[in-house]
Amino acid sequence: MxxxxxxxxxxxxxxxxxxxxxRTSPAQAFADLARACDELGIDSWDMYGGGGPVERLESEVAELLGKSAAVLFPSGVMGQQAALRTWCDRTGSVRVALPDRSHLLVHEDDGPRLLHGFRFEHLTVGRRTATAADLRGLPAGLGAALVELPLRDAGCRLPTWDELVELSGAARELGVPLHVDGARLWESQPFYDRPLAEIADLADSVYVSFYKALGGQAGAVVAGPADLADELRLWRRRMGGTLFRLTPYAVGALVGLRDQLxxxxxxxxxxxxxxxxxxxxxxxxxxxxxxxxxxxxxxxxxxxxxxxxxxxxxxxxxxxxxxxxxxxxxxxxxxxxxxxxxxxxxxxxxxxxxxxxxxxxx
Structure with a gap:
């Protein structure tokens, strides 16, 4: 061995x-979910991602992040690809700016490029977090920009609040949709000491995860405008993410938001x-x-x-x-x-x- x-x-x-x-056994985890259904008053299933605890979770996360709508995905990989594809289709450009240490480049086996044809450009290289100057320094015509809060492969490093505000302002001035990879956004909020909605307001769309510090089984949400959510649901179906039952993921996420957040x-x-x-x-x-x-x-x-x-x-x-x-x-x-x-x-x-x-x- x-x-x-x-x-x-x-x-x-x-x-x-x-x-x-x-660590908990599957039996213990399922028993905890069953008990949580009673505690949370969950007595109905979702069907293909609609209704039941999925609708409740999406509404709760949208409110937490100050967004009009939110869509549950079985994974953040799928959710973020769907968000970037939607923004790029709208802007008519497949060029996406993101850190060279982004999860999409380091951990997804080139899937985003192969599946969606993205052309990635480095917003930052190495351990540094992005600034407005980085975004302004790229050629015009970006389809979207992504920042990872925090940048996990740099020790979960975060930009200052002022840097983030300036980056958001630059994106809006340039007409570049700004997406936040917030896999650990819950854990980042104490650094800024501001409401989650105030942080999320700096971006056009935000992804959050439920299985890391929140302790859920799996699942992620992308939040943003209502019309974006409509297109995200379409891409979720196209990518095979609209499972017959998403209820177990939703219940685990609701427990994490209640107990861990x-x-x-x-x-x-x-x-x-x-x-x-x-x-x-x-x-x-x-x-x-x-x-x-x-x-x-x-x-x-x-x-x-x-x-x-x-x-x-x-x-x-x-x-x-x-x-x-x-x-x-x-x-x-x-x-x-x-x-x-x-x-x-x-x-x-x-x-x-x-x-x-x-x-x-x-």
Missing amino acids: GLDERLRAASDACTARALRNP PRMGEYVAWARDLASALAGDGFTVDPDPPHANTFLVHAPGSADAVNERLLGFMERELVEPCGPWWDAVVPGFVTTEVAVQAAALELDPAVVAGWWHEVVLA
Whole structure:
């Protein structure tokens, strides 16, 4: 058995996880959904994405984001492709500006280009977040622009509020529809300390996810004007996303909005406390302080050696103190991603930082 398989087995055997929520069995997850249906008064199904809890979820998210309408998709990949396709069809241009570290370019196997013929242009390159100057610096005639809030592959980095406002203004002045990849927008709101609707108002359309910090099974929503929603539903059907029943996704999302969304500020605060306890003494927090509940940590070492010590710690203590580490771009250093969820709030960040010292810097 390889090291990766041994790490997964040890993680499965742990009775506690320092950062992410405990794993649940399918039976437990389905039982939780059934109980939530009673708690939320859900007694009817949707049919092909219409009615039932799907309609309730779409209405709730549209109100949270201050948009006229919202459409549930089984995945954010599908939802964002549908949104960009709709904007590009309207503008008559397939040119889409987005960060070179965007999920669409890094994690979707060239699907957006192959399926929709998008011509991608880099709004930013590397770890930097976009500015109005970046958008103005591209040739005229863009079909759409996308910003990822936060930029996950840069340590969940966020632009300042002023930068975001200026970028939004530039997009509107240039007539470029601005779409927000808000897979972690819920977790970004504490950084701006403004209502979600005020943040979303800077964009023409916004995608949000339900299975990350909100803990749903799957699913995503794209919110925007009512006429955009009509076209999104059409593209959802064309792309095979209008499932006979979307109710399980909707119920899980409603539970996450009820139980997890109000705690995002706590998760971000705990993440910053952990970052403070780790900073220096061999660890580098990135960004420092974290902009969201998710960030990167770098340290000297090799991935194999650190992960062997992590494996030994988990097998001995039955606690998972962190996720696996990988070799960083800089030789002789390793990196891991921190993603703080509800389980972390039961622990002292200083204690967790001590475990990290034992595992990483031993």
